[in-house]
Amino acid sequence: MDIQIILSVLAEMRQFRLRDHWTRQQLETHQADALRSLRDYAYAHSPFYQHLTGDERYLGRYWVNATSGSSGHPGIFLFNRAEWITVLASFARAREWGGIKLDLTHRVKTATIASTTPFHMSTRVNATAHSWWMPEMRLAASEPKDSIVERLNAWQPEVLIAYASMMRILADEQLAGRLQIRPRAVLTSSELLTEETRRRIVQAWGERLFNQYAATESGSLAAECDHHQGMHLMEDLVIFEVVDQDNRPVPPGAYGDKLLITVLFNHSQPLIRYELSDSARLAIDPCPSGHPFALIDAIQGRVEDVLSFPGTAGKVVNVHPLVFSRIMDTLPVSGWQVIQEVDGLRVLLSGVRGEFEDEMLAETLRQALLQQGAIVPRVEVQRVESIPKTAAGKAPLIKSNLSQSSQMSGATDSGGNVKEA
Numbered sequence: 001m002d003i004q005i006i007l008s009v010l011a012e013m014r015q016f017r018l019r020d021h022w023t024r025q026q027l028e029t030h031q032a033d034a035l036r037s038l039r040d041y042a043y044a045h046s047p048f049y050q051h052l053t054g055d056e057r058y059l060g061r062y063w064v065n066a067t068s069g070s071s072g073h074p075g076i077f078l079f080n081r082a083e084w085i086t087v088l089a090s091f092a093r094a095r096e097w098g099g100i101k102l103d104l105t106h107r108v109k110t111a112t113i114a115s116t117t118p119f120h121m122s123t124r125v126n127a128t129a130h131s132w133w134m135p136e137m138r139l140a141a142s143e144p145k146d147s148i149v150e151r152l153n154a155w156q157p158e159v160l161i162a163y164a165s166m167m168r169i170l171a172d173e174q175l176a177g178r179l180q181i182r183p184r185a186v187l188t189s190s191e192l193l194t195e196e197t198r199r200r201i202v203q204a205w206g207e208r209l210f211n212q213y214a215a216t217e218s219g220s221l222a223a224e225c226d227h228h229q230g231m232h233l234m235e236d237l238v239i240f241e242v243v244d245q246d247n248r249p250v251p252p253g254a255y256g257d258k259l260l261i262t263v264l265f266n267h268s269q270p271l272i273r274y275e276l277s278d279s280a281r282l283a284i285d286p287c288p289s290g291h292p293f294a295l296i297d298a299i300q301g302r303v304e305d306v307l308s309f310p311g312t313a314g315k316v317v318n319v320h321p322l323v324f325s326r327i328m329d330t331l332p333v334s335g336w337q338v339i340q341e342v343d344g345l346r347v348l349l350s351g352v353r354g355e356f357e358d359e360m361l362a363e364t365l366r367q368a369l370l371q372q373g374a375i376v377p378r379v380e381v382q383r384v385e386s387i388p389k390t391a392a393g394k395a396p397l398i399k400s401n402l403s404q405s406s407q408m409s410g411a412t413d414s415g416g417n418v419k420e421a
């Protein structure tokens with residue numbers, strides 16, 4: 001256990017707290033300084049960026065052109081000691097915005113249900129923080145539900161952390177009376193949090209759900225404050241651009257096709273206008289918290305979650321995850337998954353509690369696809385014990401088995417906001 005790292009994270013958190021009260025002007029000055037320093041360093045030391053300093057322009061002034069790193073191929077991301085401290089502090093900040101302040105005198109009992117794969121970021125963060133954020137109970141998302149419920153009941157965590165799909169299952173368990181815990185904060189990350197999932201979690205534990213958006217490339221990128229208006233972008237650490245397919249800025253109130261991030265604090269592996277395939281929307285109204293950090297009020301999944309179908313008009317039709325989640329989320333089930341296969345759609349349902357006919361559901365989905373202009377595929381509904389999880393323990397809502405590359409993407413990084421390399 002490295003006490004120096006702990007003390008450094010605490011020192012960094014003191015800095016972070018001051019920044020919550022910055023003006024927008026102070027934030028922008030900080031960004032400009034950090035960006036200048038990052039650019040100078042990258043161009044002086046990185047063969048990759050030296051190669052790209054030709055004619056391409058970044059921010060209208062500097063030309064840079066990087067290939068996408070989130071196209072389904074695993075990436076490896078490095079941080080030196082100081083940078084890793086910032087990553088740790090970014091996660092601590094997300095907890096703190098959720099009302100769980102980090103200090104050495106009050107240790108908070110935390111239960112995390114996630115991947116236990118050693119090279120995943122959440123595991124790495126935990127490994128460094130171990131015995132300090134402790135007492136922490138870490139459960140594999142792949143563990144049987146009943147065993148997770150039993151252990152949580154025995155442990156009574158103050159903070160509960162899980163992927164959205166797992167949190168929904170646990171909320172249902174709480175509402176059914178089998179799970180009986182009273183966490184002060186419930187933190188979700190790394191999967192699409194649908195409105196219905198949020199509603200159930202709030203019903204189970206009250207208004208203490210804090211969603212977080214994180215990536216292996218950078219640590220925590222955005223987190224919810226106690227006004228629950230969306231997630232604040234950590235713009236002192238990362239510059240965000242919500243853009244369309246052609247990298248043109250998309251204004252607040254509209255969904256972009258992707259996000260470009262410039263990680264200001266990482267000089268070891270500079271990422272400048274690095275593409276994340278998440279479709280996010282900047283909020284129009286500011287948050288009453290007064291943070292200088294911009295808000296994203298919705299993330300509607302990743303480009304990889306958009307399924308393509310042959311269209312009735314002869315063109316390919318792209319169907320967004322929302323088309324499915326609007327229908328699927330109304331069902332009395334604990335989990336669902338829509339899988340596109342060569343011969344049609346397979347729809348998995350788990351934890352079915354109420355009465356409904358599978359054929360009615362299939363017909364509703366066919367109608368929705370028809371409305372989108374798609375040639376309606378075969379739709380098959382299957383009730384299963386549980387939704388199969390990926391190696392990382394996630395249960396993506398939408399999955400395509402059509403191509404090898406999307407299968408690879410599914411195995412490493414399914415439907416999540418955390419790109420776990």
Ligand SMILES: [Zn+2]
Nearest residue numbers: 225227287289
């Ligand atoms: Zn706020």
